[in-house]
Every structure is written in structure tokens, then in C-alpha cells.
Amino acid sequence: IEDxxxxxxxxxPHSSGLLAFLAANRADYDGFVLFTYLYATSYDTLEHVRGKFYLVPFAHDEPPIYLRLFEDVFRAARGIVFCTEEERNFVQQRFPFALPRGEVLGMGVDLPAGADGERFRSRFDMREPFMLYAGRIAESKSCRDLFGCYSAYRAHAGSSDQTLSLALCGSAQMRVPRLRGIRYLGVISEQEKWDAMAAARFLVLPSRFESLSIVLLEAWATGTPALVNGTCLVSVGQCRRSQAGLWYRNADEFSLVADWLARDDGLCRRLGANGLDFVRSSYQWPKIVERYMEFIRFEALAIV
Structure with a gap:
């Protein structure tokens, strides 16, 4: 455990100011909410908030969550708030001895004020149809697998007006291969990201580890469908609930599904419309705040 x-x-990260505040003011609060299980800002506060805190863990099946020191974090929580049913199921399996009341409340996403796909195409000279990856380009996000899948797709689809390029935006923490059809746009502005999503045929999300993908919700907020990694239960669950995305488990399936989405305009429109409806009905901030307030009122009665 010392290791x-x-x-x-x-x-x-560590915050001596936070710890000093909690030590001096703990008695003034009935409860605390800790966001993410993974970082020291939660772990370091345990001695000050033990028995009075609620955890929003953003948990998924990754190596750190199997460290023994996190068992104390989950055991000490008065309650746990989850982003998805899949996250709750995973935590129940990982910490069956510690789980108190757990509610799936989700997290909000802002609807874009004016996403303009044509503005993006003009700004980046992207006249060809494309699939979009948005976020950190890293091994941990399964981007190497994405490049392999895209290479297989190009070999499968050949060259035609419907063959999709792969556009990537975000910080590159690994080398982006120079393969035909791959366009690395670098780090772009928030507005340019929204415009890119509006212009894309679909968003591709190759990550195997998600507790809730904000970028997936953002794509749906622009009416753009998604293609996600089928080994990520959270992403697949979100696609099932929203009816706004498809998934793949290997390069062959990626090639077939990407080609299907590239060629079927009606399917993309239906999936995209479903995604927008899903975000509007379940993930706008007023609804999320309402769920949290109801949860807090219930917990306040339990404390009394």
C-alpha cells in the first residue's frame, strides 16, 4: 500500500489550501461532493470529509481503479453518483462491499449556439466527406487502433466520391501516421470544434475506457451520429439508449460500418436526429441540475 x-x-494534483479550508470549516457543512475518484484532490480530503461526502467517480475499467487504496475512497462515501448505468454496474462489481446508495444522474452538455459545417469546410479546405476524431490523440485513447482500422477501411472502400477521410483535431501525444486520407488539424478553437462536428459524416470514438464521453454527447448535440468502440460498454450503452450510433469490435467491422454510414444518407439523418433528441431530453444542464437537487433534498432528509 505504501507504493x-x-x-x-x-x-x-495537491491543494494545501483546500485541505486547510476543510480542516477549519468541516463542521459548517452537512455534506461534500468529490468529483472523480482518480486524483489526489479526492484522496487527500478523506480525513476531513469521511462520512460526509458523496462521490462522483467517473469510474471505468482501467488499471488504477484496481489499486487497494481506492477501496477506502468508495467505502467511505455516503453515496455515489454515476454518469451511466454501465458505470454503476462496473462499480458494483469492483466494490461490492462498499457500495451505498447509488444514483445515475448524468452530466450536462451545452447545445452549440451556431455550429456551421460549411464554415468549417471553408476554413480548413475540407471539401471531401470525412469522419471526425476529436480529443487527445494518444495510445490511451486507442488512437493507434483507430489508424489501423482506418487503413483497413481505405483498403475496403477504395477511392470514390463517398470514401471518407479521417479528420483529427486535438493535441497529438503520439505520431499521426501519414496515411492517405488522414488529415490532422491540430488544436482548434471551441467554435471550430462545433463546426467540425456539424460538417462530419459521423464522429468516431475508438476509446475502450469511458465513464461518460462528453465528446459523444457534443456530436449528438449537433445532430451528428457516432461510430464507437464496441468493447466499451458505456459507449455502446449510450448508443443503444439514444439510437444515435453504431459500433465495431475489429477492423473488418469498422470498415463495413463506416462504409455503410458513408453511403446511407437516410441512416445518418435518422441517427443524428435521434442523438439531438437524446441530448435535449436527458443531458441539458437544467435537467441535470434538477436531478442533483432532488438527490440532495433526499439525502438531506436522510441525514435529519
């Missing part, structure tokens, strides 16, 4: 505590010390 794990050393890992947490290196993980950070």
Missing part, C-alpha cells in the same frame, strides 16, 4: 500511496503522491 500505491507514493503513486498517488505523484499523480496529484
Amino acid at each position: 500505491q500511496q507514493e503513486w498517488m503522491a505523484l499523480q496529484g
Whole structure:
């Protein structure tokens, strides 16, 4: 456990000001909410908020969650708030001894004020149809697998007016291969990201580890469908609930589904419309705030 505590010390971030405030003012609060299980800002506060905190863990099946030191974090929580049913199911399996009341409340996403696909195409000279990856370009996000899948798709689809390029935006933490059809746009502005989503045929989300993908909700907020990694239960669950995305489990399936989405205008329109309806009905901030307030009122009665 000492090695794990050393890992947490290196993980950070640490806030001496936060700890000092909690030590001085703990008695003034009936409860605290800790966001994410993974970082020291939650772990370091345990001695001050034990028995009085609610955890929003953003948990998924990744190596750190199997460290023993996190068992104390989940055991000590008065309650746990989840983003998806899949996250709750995973935490129940990982920490069956510790789970108190757990509610799926989700997280809000802002609807874009004016996403303009044509503005994006003009700004970046992207006249060809394309699939979009938005976010950190990293091994941990399964981007190497994405490049392999895209290469297989190009070999499958050949060259035609309907063959999709792969546009990527975000910070590159690994080398982006120079393959035919791949366009790396670098880090772009928030408005340019919304415009890119509006212009894309679909968003591709190759990550195998998600507790809730904000970028997936953002794509749906622009009426753009998604193609997600079928080994990520959270992403697949979101696609099932929304009826706004499809999934793949290997390069062959990626090639077939991407080609289908490239060629079927009606399917893309239906999936995109479903995604927009899903975000509007379930993930706008007023609805999320209402769920949190109801949860807090219920917990306040339980404390009394």
C-alpha cells in the first residue's frame, strides 16, 4: 500500500489550501461532493470529509481503479453518483462491499449556439466527406487502433466520391501516421470544434475506457451520429439508449460500418436526429441540475 500511496503522491494534483479550508470549516457543512475518484484532490480530503461526502467517480475499467487504496475512497462515501448505468454496474462489481446508495444522474452538455459545417469546410479546405476524431490523440485513447482500422477501411472502400477521410483535431501525444486520407488539424478553437462536428459524416470514438464521453454527447448535440468502440460498454450503452450510433469490435467491422454510414444518407439523418433528441431530453444542464437537487433534498432528509 505504501507504493500505491507514493503513486498517488505523484499523480496529484495537491491543494494545501483546500485541505486547510476543510480542516477549519468541516463542521459548517452537512455534506461534500468529490468529483472523480482518480486524483489526489479526492484522496487527500478523506480525513476531513469521511462520512460526509458523496462521490462522483467517473469510474471505468482501467488499471488504477484496481489499486487497494481506492477501496477506502468508495467505502467511505455516503453515496455515489454515476454518469451511466454501465458505470454503476462496473462499480458494483469492483466494490461490492462498499457500495451505498447509488444514483445515475448524468452530466450536462451545452447545445452549440451556431455550429456551421460549411464554415468549417471553408476554413480548413475540407471539401471531401470525412469522419471526425476529436480529443487527445494518444495510445490511451486507442488512437493507434483507430489508424489501423482506418487503413483497413481505405483498403475496403477504395477511392470514390463517398470514401471518407479521417479528420483529427486535438493535441497529438503520439505520431499521426501519414496515411492517405488522414488529415490532422491540430488544436482548434471551441467554435471550430462545433463546426467540425456539424460538417462530419459521423464522429468516431475508438476509446475502450469511458465513464461518460462528453465528446459523444457534443456530436449528438449537433445532430451528428457516432461510430464507437464496441468493447466499451458505456459507449455502446449510450448508443443503444439514444439510437444515435453504431459500433465495431475489429477492423473488418469498422470498415463495413463506416462504409455503410458513408453511403446511407437516410441512416445518418435518422441517427443524428435521434442523438439531438437524446441530448435535449436527458443531458441539458437544467435537467441535470434538477436531478442533483432532488438527490440532495433526499439525502438531506436522510441525514435529519
